[in-house]
Amino acid sequence: GIQVEQSPPDLILQEGANSTLRCNFSDSVNNLQWFHQNPWGQLINLFYIPSGTKQNGRLSATTVATERYSLLYISSSQTTDSGVYFCAVDYKLSFGAGTTVTVRA
Amino acid sequence: DAGVIQSPRHEVTEMGQEVTLRCKPISGHDYLFWYRQTMMRGLELLIYFNNNVPIDDSGMPEDRFSAKMPNASFSTLKIQPSEPRDSAVYFCASSSVPGGEGKNIQYFGAGTRLSVL
Numbered sequence: 001g002i003q004v005e006q007s008p009p010d011l012i013l014q015e016g017a018n019s020t021l022r023c024n025f026s027d028s029v030n031n032l033q034w035f036h037q038n039p040w041g042q043l044i045n046l047f048y049i050p051s052g053t054k055q056n057g058r059l060s061a062t063t064v065a066t067e068r069y070s071l072l073y074i075s076s077s078q079t080t081d082s083g084v085y086f087c088a089v090d091y092k093l094s095f096g097a098g099t100t101v102t103v104r105a
Numbered sequence: 106d107a108g109v110i111q112s113p114r115h116e117v118t119e120m121g122q123e124v125t126l127r128c129k130p131i132s133g134h135d136y137l138f139w140y141r142q143t144m145m146r147g148l149e150l151l152i153y154f155n156n157n158v159p160i161d162d163s164g165m166p167e168d169r170f171s172a173k174m175p176n177a178s179f180s181t182l183k184i185q186p187s188e189p190r191d192s193a194v195y196f197c198a199s200s201s202v203p204g205g206e207g208k209n210i211q212y213f214g215a216g217t218r219l220s221v222l
Contacts (some may be wrong), residue, residue, distance in 0.1 A: 002156060011193075030209075031209050031212065033211065035213075041194060041215070041216055041218070042213075042215050042216070043196065043213040043216075045210060045211075045212060045213075047209045048209070076166075086148065091209065092150050092161065093138070093140075093198075093211060094137070094149060094150075095147055095148040095149070096147075097147050098147070
């Protein structure tokens with residue numbers, strides 16, 4: 001199956017800081033989603049982004065399919081951004097291990 | 106739409122008991138997926154259905170696990186007999202027919218946290 005690697009595994013931010021999360025995948029894909037798992041365990045869809053760039057408020061994502069990576073940008077982080085961010089690829093969604101983000105006030 | 110609905114939210118049972126988890130997908134979605142999340146293995150696909158038919162069950166860990174989808178609005182995941190190592194969060198997700206911008210998106214339920222004592 002497709003291997004998905006996320007980095008960094010953990011990220012601690014001061015409120016207001018910007019950050020970049022990375023997702024590398026081992027084969028070409030036609031589906032890539034970013035999720036946020038909040039402290040209550042719920043998986044929230046952030047982006048469906050098999051290629052290109054999208055923005056939603058303070059979050060944006062870019063996928064370079066030919067180079068097999070995707071980036072998630074968090075700008076002006078807030079404490080509510082805390083949680084685990086997952087990248088998942090392929091139609092059956094192979095998940096990476098996630099990046100745990102902690103935003104401190 | 107209320108989204109993907111799972112029940113129960115929490116389940117505590119004793120080893121050897123039968124456990125049934127339930128899922129109602131988003132209306133109109135043709136694909137339904139069951140995932141399991143553990144600390145050791147992360148999020149992994151167990152099985153998925155298309156138009157109520159199981160398509161790929163290669164992720165089902167063993168014969169103690171079974172899943173059914175009797176109609177387009179309901180699916181169950183059953184563990185019989187349950188074991189402590191089955192303790193995990195089980196998620197159900199649904200999506201519409203893949204293809205085209207925005208269609209191949211999986212939406213997840215809130216999950217069922219299972220504890221087998």
